[in-house]
Amino acid sequence: MKQKGKLISFVGFILIFMLVACSDDGSSSTVEDDNAPDLSEPGDPFGKYEEAITIAIGQEVDPSDTSLQNGDTPLDNQYTRHVKENLNIDVEHAFTASPSNYDQKVSLAIASNDLPDAMVVGPVELRQLVEADQIADLTDVYENYASPAIKEIIDSTEGVAINNVTFDGRIMAIPNSQAGADGVHNLWIRQDWLDDLGLEPPQTIDDLKEVAKAFVEDDPDGNGQDDTIGLAGPDTSNKLYANFLESTNNLYGFDGIFSALHAYPGYWLEGDDGEPVYGSTLPETKEALSVLRDMYSEGLIDTEMGVREDSGESIISGNTGMFFGPFWMPYGPITDAVKTNPEANWQSYAVPLDANGEYTPHLSTTTTQYVVVRKGYEHPEAAMKILNNLLAHESEFDPSIGGPGYYPIRLVYAPADEMEVTTEALREVLAGTKEPSDFYDMPAYKLLKSDVDTVFDVKLEPYDDMDIEYWDLETNLGQWTRTYSALVGTGPLVDTEIKGVTSLVYSQTKTMEDRWVNLKKLEDETFLKIIMGTASLDTFDQFVEDWKKQGGETIAEEVAEITSN
Numbered sequence: 001m002k003q004k005g006k007l008i009s010f011v012g013f014i015l016i017f018m019l020v021a022c023s024d025d026g027s028s029s030t031v032e033d034d035n036a037p038d039l040s041e042p043g044d045p046f047g048k049y050e051e052a053i054t055i056a057i058g059q060e061v062d063p064s065d066t067s068l069q070n071g072d073t074p075l076d077n078q079y080t081r082h083v084k085e086n087l088n089i090d091v092e093h094a095f096t097a098s099p100s101n102y103d104q105k106v107s108l109a110i111a112s113n114d115l116p117d118a119m120v121v122g123p124v125e126l127r128q129l130v131e132a133d134q135i136a137d138l139t140d141v142y143e144n145y146a147s148p149a150i151k152e153i154i155d156s157t158e159g160v161a162i163n164n165v166t167f168d169g170r171i172m173a174i175p176n177s178q179a180g181a182d183g184v185h186n187l188w189i190r191q192d193w194l195d196d197l198g199l200e201p202p203q204t205i206d207d208l209k210e211v212a213k214a215f216v217e218d219d220p221d222g223n224g225q226d227d228t229i230g231l232a233g234p235d236t237s238n239k240l241y242a243n244f245l246e247s248t249n250n251l252y253g254f255d256g257i258f259s260a261l262h263a264y265p266g267y268w269l270e271g272d273d274g275e276p277v278y279g280s281t282l283p284e285t286k287e288a289l290s291v292l293r294d295m296y297s298e299g300l301i302d303t304e305m306g307v308r309e310d311s312g313e314s315i316i317s318g319n320t321g322m323f324f325g326p327f328w329m330p331y332g333p334i335t336d337a338v339k340t341n342p343e344a345n346w347q348s349y350a351v352p353l354d355a356n357g358e359y360t361p362h363l364s365t366t367t368t369q370y371v372v373v374r375k376g377y378e379h380p381e382a383a384m385k386i387l388n389n390l391l392a393h394e395s396e397f398d399p400s401i402g403g404p405g406y407y408p409i410r411l412v413y414a415p416a417d418e419m420e421v422t423t424e425a426l427r428e429v430l431a432g433t434k435e436p437s438d439f440y441d442m443p444a445y446k447l448l449k450s451d452v453d454t455v456f457d458v459k460l461e462p463y464d465d466m467d468i469e470y471w472d473l474e475t476n477l478g479q480w481t482r483t484y485s486a487l488v489g490t491g492p493l494v495d496t497e498i499k500g501v502t503s504l505v506y507s508q509t510k511t512m513e514d515r516w517v518n519l520k521k522l523e524d525e526t527f528l529k530i531i532m533g534t535a536s537l538d539t540f541d542q543f544v545e546d547w548k549k550q551g552g553e554t555i556a557e558e559v560a561e562i563t564s565n
Contacts, residue, residue: 036378039140043381045147045388049088055382056094057409058109058119060102064310066336067403078397079407086393087385091408100237110134115374118383118409121173123164123245123507124516126370130167136373136380139171145381146174147388152444153177153413161367164507173370174387176411181419181490182248183364184498185255185324186348188334191467193220193321205260205291205352208322212300215321229314231295232323233305240527241265244503247364249326252311254292256324259361259501260352263288265527267362267503268559276504276559278552280523281544289540292531306528316340327419327489330481331399338468345468350492360499365506366416371409387411395450400477415444419490422448426455426486430463447482454479459487466491509558515551522546
């Protein structure tokens with residue numbers, strides 16, 4: 001009887017379910033989720049959900065970033081609150097990782113097929129995710145939910161950005177588009193140290209050596225102690241030089257020294273025979289390693305390079321006199337360095353020059369990072385809305401109370417010439433040749449209106465002197481950071497003729513999927529040992545031979561095939 005009763009109950013349940021699910025005319029009456037839009041139809045790029053939704057993200061959180069204030073946290077700050085207020089999206093963390101561990105966390109998530117709802121990845125991880133069928137097709141999301149401003153900026157890359165995320169005709173990720181200045185690494189120098197020691201800014205590598213020697217030996221900070229560093233070196237989170245897969249924003253590396261010697265390790269170049277060749281295997285790279293090896297042995301380079309966890313700390317503490325980095329270093333350690341010591345007069349220069357007196361840095365690709373969405377996540381359009389929201393409101397945030405890295409699944413969107421245009425506009429406003437209103441109708445340059453409106457809040461007279469004493473850091477520290485990045489960080493790039501070198505490709509080939517990690521490890525370890533003197537300079541020749549045997553020759557053939565199409 002019990003079994004019969006259970007059977008009747010079950011049949012009754014099925015009948016009730018069928019009656020509820022279907023009306024007399026056969027149409028569905030199932031309650032639908034009002035928050036789940038039809039992605040095949042145009043939607044509101046900034047539409048706020050009626051009911052809150054949640055997105056669990058993977059996020060890079062820098063433990064050395066002390067900009068959060070007033071009890072804010074990586075999950076409760078001006079950015080996450082803005083996303084909640086404008087879009088009704090609650091942000092959660094599936095995982096967080098420091099800059100040095102983020103890629104590893106992403107790789108573990110891919111290997112275990114345990115992805116967050118959304119995260120930022122590089123080109124290598126993107127290809128892995130596509131081949132593993134772990135991420136959502138975002139073609140409809142991009143076409144119907146990307147804001148007009150983001151589409152305009154991405155279209156300005158002439159197809160590069162979209163091509164990088166298109167697989168079998170489908171858009172599998174949302175690409176970024178960044179300022180070209182991100183890929184050029186200036187030499188940042190303590191100008192006050194130069195002045196105190198009666199030195200001129202270096203122009204050549206030999207000049208750079210002389211300045212570094214003086215910074216190490218002549219007590220530029222005047223404390224009577226042997227505690228100064230001439231030239232910073234890469235820490236555990238950064239690289240000896242940028243490469244074709246990570247062509248921007250390398251901090252404390254030796255990019256400028258390599259390029260001044262026409263060495264472009266990590267880039268694919270056209271060889272003498274017209275065929276692609278990997279820059280790390282060329283004689284120019286060996287020559288540059290020899291120069292760096294000598295500098296390190298003479299104590300001109302930070303002796304703790306490669307093992308120091310954060311080279312920025314030595315800049316903030318006032319121990320370092322020079323380092324290579326992009327225009328935006330005031331968003332890094334320079335702001336804290338100046339707050340610690342208001343006389344720390346950090347200036348940047350487009351040097352060293354090559355033997356012909358020309359500036360020949362490597363240049364970046366327009367897109368290097370991508371937002372991916374877990375396959376099966378109910379609201380893939382939410383990631384696109386979060387990106388739209390950032391671009392539309394970026395000028396409203398104050399980086400001094402929380403660096404932009406705290407924005408959820410953040411991508412940089414900027415025209416290639418954003419910083420050069422900004423710098424020239426600020427100069428014209430300061431000179432009085434144009435009014436701020438002359439630059440209001442330029443929506444692609446999202447921060448320009450704020451820049452020109454506030455420049456007089458942070459720049460003191462004389463307006464053409466960029467020394468630190470002629471700046472106001474108190475009135476608006478966030479805008480000071482931005483304006484200093486433009487006028488001091490980008491200024492040299494505007495004033496210098498740049499004969500830059502690009503890589504033939506900025507993405508990986510088929511063989512790289514299996515071989516590149518080991519090849520790159522071989523390269524990094526060999527070069528670091530050569531510079532630090534634990535391996536002979538001739539080890540370079542063995543590296544080239546091993547690199548070719550372990551897949552390099554095959555990869556070069558694949559690059560040749562790509563570039564010939």
